[in-house]
Amino acid sequence: MPDVKHFDPDAALDTAMRLFWRQGAASTGVQDVVAATGLSRSSLYATFGGKQELYRAALERYAHGRSQLLLGPLEEDGRGLPAVHAFFARLIDTRCTGEFARWGCMVSNAHAGAENADPAVRAVLERQHRRLRAALHTALLAARRNGQLADDADPETAADVLALLAHGVNLRSRAGADPGRLRATVTAAITALTGGG
Amino acid sequence: MPDVKHFDPDAALDTAMRLFWRQGAASTGVQDVVAATGLSRSSLYATFGGKQELYRAALERYAHGRSQLLLGPLEEDGRGLPAVHAFFARLIDTRCTGEFARWGCMVSNAHAGAENADPAVRAVLERQHRRLRAALHTALLAARRNGQLADDADPETAADVLALLAHGVNLRSRAGADPGRLRATVTAAITALTGGG
DNA sequence: CACATCCTGGAACGGTCATTCCAAGATAGT
DNA sequence: ACTATCTTGGAATGACCGTTCCAGGATGTG
Structure with a gap:
């Protein structure tokens, strides 16, 4: 099963969390997350789903x-x-x-x-x-x-x-x-x- | 000087204030304000300037x-x-x-x-x-x-x-x-x- | 009624939104 | 080395963003 990701999902989620934390969900675009994490839209959507699910995951990460x-x-x-x-x-x-x-x-x-x-x-x-x-x-x-x-x-x-x-x-x-x-x-x-x- | 507005600026600003209050500035589009107030984009921009100035005016209205x-x-x-x-x-x-x-x-x-x-x-x-x-x-x-x-x-x-x-x-x-x-x-x-x- | 002035509706602008798709590349098993 | 499987970059999508523009309607004045 060749399914090794080329990036660290934890690090990417942490980066997204910081964006959502500082700017809020509404003011943070998927584009911002892509630019900040360096990964592509495909990988982002494949890993986390949509923006709302990404925000939820980021909020959970913040909580824990x-x-x-x-x-x-x-x-x-x-x-x-x-x-x-x-x-x-x-x-x-x-x-x-x-x-x-x-x-x-x-x-x-x-x-x-x-x-x-x-x-x-x-x-x-x-x-x-x-x-x-x-x-x-x-x-x-x-x-x-x-x-x-x-x-x-x-x-x-x-x-x-x-x-x-x-x-x-x-x-x-x-x-x-x-x-x-x-x-x-x-x-x-x-x-x-x-x-x- | 025929410059009588066809709407009540105070009432329109109050409507905009409620939208910004409830949803926040980022989640409220000009489209939402247009729909809620019933006035057109032209009148809105001519009366209040842009969205940011409208938000500021709404916040001031809230404060006072x-x-x-x-x-x-x-x-x-x-x-x-x-x-x-x-x-x-x-x-x-x-x-x-x-x-x-x-x-x-x-x-x-x-x-x-x-x-x-x-x-x-x-x-x-x-x-x-x-x-x-x-x-x-x-x-x-x-x-x-x-x-x-x-x-x-x-x-x-x-x-x-x-x-x-x-x-x-x-x-x-x-x-x-x-x-x-x-x-x-x-x-x-x-x-x-x-x-x- | 003619005129000048302003306001209004609605179309149109380029840009960005979240999301999807696909061809190309990388990887692991054989 | 070959293949199957997954990930990746990047283009493309339609919808919506804030903003501008203009023709046409309404208004008060002569």
């Missing part, structure tokens, strides 16, 4: 790749409150500096765009939001066990608040918000929600 | 129209904390029920899309964010004067947090978030930030 880089440590970090602080520190750092500065979050971006007309895309958005919320919730429960929470603090709604706050950070970072101010803002939010002084 | 409906009352309401609660109640109600349910906020949407590549658009986004933040800040200062704030509450960062939270609400409402849960979430956030029990 880039998103994992932020959520994974939060899910595994059992320290409680410090884990939450560390997560937001990483988040803001990622959103505001380095290669992906001003790109925001591909999931948050998909929320705001016409991409979410696709039910499959919406399912990913829901899954990722639930995952973020659950990770924060777990960390807050650990914080409670560790005695890092005030008695009147509610891990349920606090997780909801922080999850919404993350979306806000993602959005504002695309407009070039000051990372220092974002840090101060989320720190104040966490402190207030956990009853810290 | 729809956005004003939410921010205006907040800016004029001197009650302090109740004004903040009322603002978020109106916000969530607007985002989740009625004609504009699941449309999110045109300003938040523009943050996440390719629209903000236009410096003029970015300027509007900054202006609107500053306005929201300032209105919340003013309300929190009034709350302080009215003795509705705990001593350790900080109106500066609290305003920042709530402004980011509003973006989060706008985003999640597009995915069909449960308004009741959003209300509980923002209520918890306001309570925590203002030191209420």
Whole structure:
């Protein structure tokens, strides 16, 4: 069976993901992907199907790749409150500096765009939001066990608040918000929600 | 001077605004605007210029129209904390029920899309964010004067947090978030930030 | 009614969109 | 080396993109 591809599908999908992430699905043409990946239209369509399926695959890759880089440590970090602080520190750092500065979050971006007309895309958005919320919730429960929470603090709604706050950070970072101010803002939010002084 | 237009420019711009609001600039074609407004390409271009200028005008109309409906009352309401609660109640109600349910906020949407590549658009986004933040800040200062704030509450960062939270609400409402849960979430956030029990 | 002026409808423009197709090239098994 | 099978580059597709243009209709003025 001679069916060895002349290119790396993973690398190509990663390149496409970055285009969709930065520009959105509607503003990214198949032509852009072809030019950026270097492979031909034939190979692209044969490997990934159409544009919509390519976007879905790119979004999945983001969820399991880039998103994992932020959520994974939060899910595994059992320290409680410090884990939450560390997560937001990483988040803001990622959103505001380095290669992906001003790109925001591909999931948050998909929320705001016409991409979410696709039910499959919406399912990913829901899954990722639930995952973020659950990770924060777990960390807050650990914080409670560790005695890092005030008695009147509610891990349920606090997780909801922080999850919404993350979306806000993602959005504002695309407009070039000051990372220092974002840090101060989320720190104040966490402190207030956990009853810290 | 026979120069009376055969249509109402305000109504046409409002129709275009709704298309851009719901679908985003990239996914809305001039053809869509022509079909929705009923006027011809000639009149559209003669009145508004090109598509980009039309989008800018629509965004401005949103800022001074729809956005004003939410921010205006907040800016004029001197009650302090109740004004903040009322603002978020109106916000969530607007985002989740009625004609504009699941449309999110045109300003938040523009943050996440390719629209903000236009410096003029970015300027509007900054202006609107500053306005929201300032209105919340003013309300929190009034709350302080009215003795509705705990001593350790900080109106500066609290305003920042709530402004980011509003973006989060706008985003999640597009995915069909449960308004009741959003209300509980923002209520918890306001309570925590203002030191209420 | 004649005129000048503006607005309107609709055709037409080149360019780009996503997608398909096919001949030519590369590969693995024999 | 031959063949079967798959991938590849690139042309070609029809549809739609934003934009321009122009003939003709409507309007207010003399």
